[in-house]
Every structure is written in structure tokens, then in C-alpha cells.
Amino acid sequence: MSRAPKLVALAAAALLTVGISACSSNDDNGGGGGFETITIEHALGTTVINEKPERIATVNWANQEVPLALGVVPVGMAAANFGDDDGDGLLPWVDERLQELGGEPPVLFDETDGVDFEAVANTNPDVILAAYSGLTQEDYDTLSEIAPVVAFPETAWGTPWREMIQLNSQAMGMAAEGDELIASLETEIDAAVAKFPQLQGKSAMFLTHVDPSDLSEVSFYTTHDTRPMFFEDLTLTTPASIETASAETDKFSLTRSAEQVDGISDVDIIVTYGSDEIIAALKADPLLAQIPAVANNAIVSLPSTPLGTAANPTPLSISFVLNDYLTMLAQAADNAK
Known part of the structure; x- marks a missing residue:
């Protein structure tokens, strides 16, 4: 997992989500429904998403796990660069989930030397998830020319797992599903910890x-x-x-x-x-x-x-x-x- 040499000193930013809803009960994917604009404030700016994203790209560490956990295969995501035993760019839990979901496999971005902006652009994403990341302002500005980007809320590489899920799921128009995922993991953790x-x-x-x-x-x-x-x-x-x-x-x-x-x-x-x-x-x-x-x-x-x-x-x-x-x-x- 690569990290920036220094953390970007930034003031704490409040997370604001404005109106995530679907007006049609049978419109699971948001197409043709009454999707309302999402506004998310984070450490590197304000992201506005006017339509429910269909093509999800993720950069930096682990952000792809939110859409995957919610049943969505990203069009592109960062290849694993730490703990990847077999060198295929996928950690075992990611590989397992991709096999479960099937469909078109995501493009793997090589981030050995930083974000591969050209590779990200080639996936033609509707949104780029990076709630847990070390993006610089320059990285964010460049990515924002491709699609709306959700960066970390306060500190580079310091987003807790719950907030990573909240931010990334909100940007997907799946805030409720994100909350359910958090609750499920909390229940699982509590049950496991009780044994020790x-x-x-x-x-x-x-x-x-x-x-x-x-x-x-x-x-x-x-x-x-x-x-x-x-x-x-x-x-x-x-x-x-x-x-x-x-x-x-x-x-x-x-x-x-x-x-x-x-x-x-x-x-x-x-x-x-x-x-x-x-x-x-x-x-x-x-x-x-x-x-x-x-x-x-x-x-x-x-x-x-x-x-x-x-x-x-x-x-x-x-x-x-x-x-x-x-x-x-x-x-x-x-x-x-």
C-alpha cells in the first residue's frame, strides 16, 4: 500500500449528504427514477453527483471493496500492491467476491508510480471513489476532469472503515445499503470478539x-x-x-x-x-x-x-x-x- 511521503495538512471537513432517494419502488438501478443530486464535502473539495452512477471506478487502497460488497463490480480499480501472494493484483477476498458476482472483470490500475490517470479515463467512469486514499490536491483536480471524485473526509490515509463505506456508498446512490453493510459488519465483529x-x-x-x-x-x-x-x-x-x-x-x-x-x-x-x-x-x-x-x-x-x-x-x-x-x-x- 503506497502512501504519500507526508500527509497533506488540511482542516477537518464535515460530511454532508443531500437527498439520496428513489421515487420508484421498482427502480433498483436508478434509471428513470427520481434520483436527487448528491453533494459530498471532503478534504479536497465538494463533489456533486447529478445522476446515479452506473460505471464505478476506484483508485488507491480498498475503495473497490465498497461497491463489491454492495453487489456492484467496478469498471476499474487499483491493483493490490501489498499482501498479494500470487501476484494477480487481487487480494483473496476481492478475488472471491468478483467470482461470486461474475460479469465483466474490472480493469486493474497499476499504481506503483501513483494514480494512472490515463487508465482511469479509459474506463469512462461516472464516479471515482477514493474515500480512503492519499490523493493530493493535484491528483484530485486531475481525476475530477474525468468524473466526480470522492476523496477522504479529513486526513489522508486516515478514513475509518465505517466512514469509507458511508462516503463511497453515498456517492453510488446506495447510502441505505451502505448503512446496512456497516450494521452487518458490526454485528459480526461483536460476535467474534465475544469469544476472546x-x-x-x-x-x-x-x-x-x-x-x-x-x-x-x-x-x-x-x-x-x-x-x-x-x-x-x-x-x-x-x-x-x-x-x-x-x-x-x-x-x-x-x-x-x-x-x-x-x-x-x-x-x-x-x-x-x-x-x-x-x-x-x-x-x-x-x-x-x-x-x-x-x-x-x-x-x-x-x-x-x-x-x-x-x-x-x-x-x-x-x-x-x-x-x-x-x-x-x-x-x-x-x-x-
């Missing part, structure tokens, strides 16, 4: 990719990132140390010297990416080994596979990996003291 009572109240932090060859400093995701946000759904809490650090920035990650580890002594569980080598390196480091979660072996090390990818919750990945992720977290929680 040892998680409740444990504090957790998410380290970014750790370099075992240089542990002089560590980086962690702030509360502005969706991975730590997901902890709350799983009945975990955010350590006060991470809350305090996050309140002082709008960045999705921060870096601290290993000599400052006493500042994160309130962490019960650490989640990070990597293999057993990462855990061994953390435990062998004289400074980082002092972190309670490290000392207690309360560490979840996620592989660079679909499981690791899904620690960043998205509409289709939640169901696919939820139980496996909870099981790993519960094992760490059992070790926490």
Missing part, C-alpha cells in the same frame, strides 16, 4: 515495519491510522502514551529513539509486521526488551500476506481474517501481565 474476553481492556500499540538491523529507533502508528483505530472494535484500548503523542500531530506515524522506550511502558500488546526474527530482535535489544509487551512476549508479528494486510480493516477483509487476527491477539493478551 481476555482482550477487553488490554492496551495495544502498532509498530510499523521494524528493521532488525537497526533498532536505535522505532516507529509506530498514531491514532490517526486505521490500524490502531481498529483496536477499539476489538475491545482493546490505546495506551495513554500513544494518545498523548498522537494528539500533538496529524501524521499517521511517529518515530522515537530506543532510549525513550520508558515513555511507552504502558503497552500490554505490541502488533507489528514481520516474522519470528522481529520478535527475537526486540527481545535481544537491551533497551527495547524493557517494554513490558516485549518482556512478556505479548507480541503479534503479522506476515506480509493477506492476514497482515487485513490488520488495516476494509469491508471485505474483516470477515475474511477476523477470527485469525483475534486468535493471535488473544495469545498475546494471555502473555500480558
Whole structure:
């Protein structure tokens, strides 16, 4: 998942949806019905959609999962660039859903070097969904020449999964269906979490990719990132140390010297990416080994596979990996003291 080097500093924008309705009860697709204009305000501008979109394109990470979850196959979407085991550009839950829905497969946009504007334009979309994204103002302006674009509401790469669904489904003229999807996922999460009572109240932090060859400093995701946000759904809490650090920035990650580890002594569980080598390196480091979660072996090390990818919750990945992720977290929680 590519990210912009720096987050665009933007004022918080309120989400406004104006009149999404269908006047004909038998007009499921909006054709010939009384579709009312949708206006959505977001961090990069205001998007107005005058007709129900039929051809949906998505850019950046995971936005395609909203239309897919709602039964709509996009005409084009970004190819997966992290956790794609077989290199086909599709994460397994996306591939599975596409097979279920059938129809014309979407064009896959190669975003290795950023948004492929020409490829997007060639799909002739009616709307471009990017509620979870790192679009720059320039990206947004260029895409807006192709079709109406829905960008992130406040912070680049910081849109919670519920709001991603709300924004993208509203832009499709399917707000009610989006709300139903959110409610369904919430019910599923609650039922799964109930099986792991040892998680409740444990504090957790998410380290970014750790370099075992240089542990002089560590980086962690702030509360502005969706991975730590997901902890709350799983009945975990955010350590006060991470809350305090996050309140002082709008960045999705921060870096601290290993000599400052006493500042994160309130962490019960650490989640990070990597293999057993990462855990061994953390435990062998004289400074980082002092972190309670490290000392207690309360560490979840996620592989660079679909499981690791899904620690960043998205509409289709939640169901696919939820139980496996909870099981790993519960094992760490059992070790926490």
C-alpha cells in the first residue's frame, strides 16, 4: 500500500449528504427514477453527483471493496500492491467476491508510480471513489476532469472503515445499503470478539515495519491510522502514551529513539509486521526488551500476506481474517501481565 511521503495538512471537513432517494419502488438501478443530486464535502473539495452512477471506478487502497460488497463490480480499480501472494493484483477476498458476482472483470490500475490517470479515463467512469486514499490536491483536480471524485473526509490515509463505506456508498446512490453493510459488519465483529474476553481492556500499540538491523529507533502508528483505530472494535484500548503523542500531530506515524522506550511502558500488546526474527530482535535489544509487551512476549508479528494486510480493516477483509487476527491477539493478551 503506497502512501504519500507526508500527509497533506488540511482542516477537518464535515460530511454532508443531500437527498439520496428513489421515487420508484421498482427502480433498483436508478434509471428513470427520481434520483436527487448528491453533494459530498471532503478534504479536497465538494463533489456533486447529478445522476446515479452506473460505471464505478476506484483508485488507491480498498475503495473497490465498497461497491463489491454492495453487489456492484467496478469498471476499474487499483491493483493490490501489498499482501498479494500470487501476484494477480487481487487480494483473496476481492478475488472471491468478483467470482461470486461474475460479469465483466474490472480493469486493474497499476499504481506503483501513483494514480494512472490515463487508465482511469479509459474506463469512462461516472464516479471515482477514493474515500480512503492519499490523493493530493493535484491528483484530485486531475481525476475530477474525468468524473466526480470522492476523496477522504479529513486526513489522508486516515478514513475509518465505517466512514469509507458511508462516503463511497453515498456517492453510488446506495447510502441505505451502505448503512446496512456497516450494521452487518458490526454485528459480526461483536460476535467474534465475544469469544476472546481476555482482550477487553488490554492496551495495544502498532509498530510499523521494524528493521532488525537497526533498532536505535522505532516507529509506530498514531491514532490517526486505521490500524490502531481498529483496536477499539476489538475491545482493546490505546495506551495513554500513544494518545498523548498522537494528539500533538496529524501524521499517521511517529518515530522515537530506543532510549525513550520508558515513555511507552504502558503497552500490554505490541502488533507489528514481520516474522519470528522481529520478535527475537526486540527481545535481544537491551533497551527495547524493557517494554513490558516485549518482556512478556505479548507480541503479534503479522506476515506480509493477506492476514497482515487485513490488520488495516476494509469491508471485505474483516470477515475474511477476523477470527485469525483475534486468535493471535488473544495469545498475546494471555502473555500480558
